[in-house]
Each structure stands twice: as structure tokens, then as C-alpha cells.
Amino acid sequence: METAGFPILFIPLFSLFLQSRSKRLPFSEFFMEPKLFILSALIGLLLGLDNFLYSIGLSYTPVSTSSILFATQLAFLAVFAFLIVRQKFTAYSINSVFLMTLGSVLLGLRTEGDRPAGVSNGQYLLGFFLTLASAAVLGFIWPLVELSYSKAKRPVNYSIVLQFQLNIAIFATIFSATGMYLNNDFQAISKEASEYGLGSNMYYIVLAAGAVVWQLSFLGGVGVVFCANSLLNGILSAVLLPITEVAAVIAYQENFNGEKALALVLCLWGFASYFYGEYKMNKKLKNAAAKEQVPVLQ
Structure with missing residues (x-):
């Protein structure tokens, strides 16, 4: 469901296509290369x-373990951003990655939930490494998106970003749907719908709403990479985790323990550290540019 909401992208794309036709732009300028x-x-x-x-x-590991492993995504992203797009790091950005990864991991340390029933040691180890590999792959994807933009011969614009995300979602959905078909997972959907506490109709509404929200989230991700860089996208994603925990406390009256409070502080501290570093860097560049424009008196 994370990628199945791609049809909603046709709405803004069709509007942009009509605008390009009204301006009589050639098709080659609208569609991505x-x-x-x-x-x-x-x-x-x-x-x-x-x-x-x-x-x-996730099926072979408890929620606590999978949460900790997947929280390493930001660390993987930072490494791949350095290797793939030569992301420049400062003391502030390194501090941000460390604090936000630590805060995300901390959320999983005291999460309730033991090893799923019937899971052997071999299956547990398999789940451990597959979840870790999942975090690494996602950390690899965002710098790859940034690299793709840099390889374009024509300037990347809003319509190109939409098409890029649409194509990503289509191929990801095809891959996932093929796996579900081969594993007969589609047959389980009707069973889950019949057992859903709010009724089968609400089950499908929740699925559709989740697909749309996930698609908007991914679109925001490729947009952040387009406007800034993949590292910022990873930092924005990491800061959402403790905020989600706070939202769960408000909406579902969950307990707000010391671990959640400390994780929130660490993530917000890391978030602020990154932007303070960016602020200092931009200020330094502006001062350097201003000095170059000052005429030298003879």
C-alpha cells in the first residue's frame, strides 16, 4: 500500500500537461528524458x-527489534549520500545524524513485544538481517534519487519530479504485486476485511486513505531531494518518529514515558543542530559574497 496510491499523481500531471499544451511547448520539454x-x-x-x-x-522479529533496526536508516543514508553524491558534512550535520539515530533507536529499546510465537532462532536471525537490509536499501534509494536528478540533461522541474515519482511508484507496485500474487497474499485481503473491527467497508477505506497518504509522503520526499538534498529528507523523516509517538499519546492516550521524552528531545536537538549548521553556512557564504562585491580602494 505504500506505493499503490500512484493514480492520484495523474491529477496534477494532467493539469500541468494541459498548461504545457496551451503554451504550445514541445512534448520533449514536458516528459522526462x-x-x-x-x-x-x-x-x-x-x-x-x-x-x-x-x-x-517484520514477520520474524518483534516490533521493538524491527523498530531499532529500521531506525538505522538515517545512518545508512548519511553514508550513501557521502559515497554517491559527495554530500558535504559539517560538525552540525554529523551531530544531527548521530542524535536523531540515537533518539530513534531509543524508542525501540523499551517497546513491548517479544519474539513472535513459533519463530525459530534461524527465522529470527533471518528477520534481523532482512530488516537491517531494508534500512540499508532505503538509505541507498534517496541518494540515488539525488544522483538521478544530477544526471538529467535538461533542468528538472515540478512536472519531471511528479513523473519521476509516478514511475518509481508504478514499478515498486508491480514488484510488490507480483510477489503477493506468487505468495497468494491477495486472498488474505478479503479475510482481513471480514475480521476488521470497524467493518469491511471501513477496512477498504482505511487501505485507500493509507495508500494516498503514503504516496503524498513519498512525493514530499522526492520534492525535498529536488529542492535540497537527500540528507535533509532523511532528517525530516527521522524527526517524524518521536512526533508520531507524541501524537499517539494525544490521540490514543498511550503512556508517555521517560524513553519517549528523551527520544523526542534528542531528535529535536539533532533537528535544530542541522538547521543551525545550515544557517551558519549560509551566513558565511553571504558574508564572503558581500566582501567580493566591495570595491577595492586604490
Whole structure:
């Protein structure tokens, strides 16, 4: 369901297409070039693989373990951003990655839930490594998106970003749907719907709403990469985890223990550290530019 909501992207794309036709722009200026199509298709298959790895890993590990492992995504992203797109790090950004990863891991340390019943030691180890691999793959995907933008021959604009995300979602959905078909997972949907506490109709509404929200989330991710970089996208994603915990406390009256409070403080501290570092860097660049513009008196 994380990628199945891609049809909603046709709405803004169709509007942009009509605008381009009204301006009589050539088709080649609206549609993304073949290189980006191929790269987005490959990224989509990687995302489908990531979903597969995480779903299998989650079935063999408790929620606490999978949460800790998947929280390492930001650390993987930072490493791949450095290797793939030569992301420049400062003391502030390194501090941010460390604090936010630590805060995310902390949320899983005291999560209730033991090993699922009937899971052997071998299955548990398999789930452990598959979940860790899932975090690594997702950390690899976002720098790859940033690299893809840089490989475009024409300037990347809003319509290209939408098409890029649409293609990613289509290929990821094809990959996931193929796996579900081969494993006969589609047959379980009707059974889950009949057992859903709020009724089968509400079950399908929740699925559709979740698909739309996930698609908007991914679209926001590729947009952040387009406007800034993949590291910022990872930081924004990491800060959502403790905020989600706070929202759960408000909405579902869950306990707000010391671990959650400390995780929230660490993530917000890391979040502030990153933007303070960006602020200082931009200020330094502006001062340097201003000095270059000052005329030298003879």
C-alpha cells in the first residue's frame, strides 16, 4: 500500500500537461528524458525490494527489534549520500545524524513485544538481517534519487519530479504485486476485511486513505531531494518518529514515558543542530559574497 496510491499523481500531471499544451511547448520539454525513466524504474524496483525485505523481516522479529533496526536508516543514508553524491558534512550535520539515530533507536529499546510465537532462532536471525537490509536499501534509494536528478540533461522541474515519482511508484507496485500474487497474499485481503473491527467497508477505506497518504509522503520526499538534498529528507523523516509517538499519546492516550521524552528531545536537538549548521553556512557564504562585491580602494 505504500506505493499503490500512484493514480492520484495523474491529477496534477494532467493539469500541468494541459498548461504545457496551451503554451504550445514541445512534448520533449514536458516528459522526462529516457535516462530518467530508466533510473526511476530501477529505483522503483529497489523500493519494491525494500518493502519485501521489511515485510518479511517484520514477520520474524518483534516490533521493538524491527523498530531499532529500521531506525538505522538515517545512518545508512548519511553514508550513501557521502559515497554517491559527495554530500558535504559539517560538525552540525554529523551531530544531527548521530542524535536523531540515537533518539530513534531509543524508542525501540523499551517497546513491548517479544519474539513472535513459533519463530525459530534461524527465522529470527533471518528477520534481523532482512530488516537491517531494508534500512540499508532505503538509505541507498534517496541518494540515488539525488544522483538521478544530477544526471538529467535538461533542468528538472515540478512536472519531471511528479513523473519521476509516478514511475518509481508504478514499478515498486508491480514488484510488490507480483510477489503477493506468487505468495497468494491477495486472498488474505478479503479475510482481513471480514475480521476488521470497524467493518469491511471501513477496512477498504482505511487501505485507500493509507495508500494516498503514503504516496503524498513519498512525493514530499522526492520534492525535498529536488529542492535540497537527500540528507535533509532523511532528517525530516527521522524527526517524524518521536512526533508520531507524541501524537499517539494525544490521540490514543498511550503512556508517555521517560524513553519517549528523551527520544523526542534528542531528535529535536539533532533537528535544530542541522538547521543551525545550515544557517551558519549560509551566513558565511553571504558574508564572503558581500566582501567580493566591495570595491577595492586604490
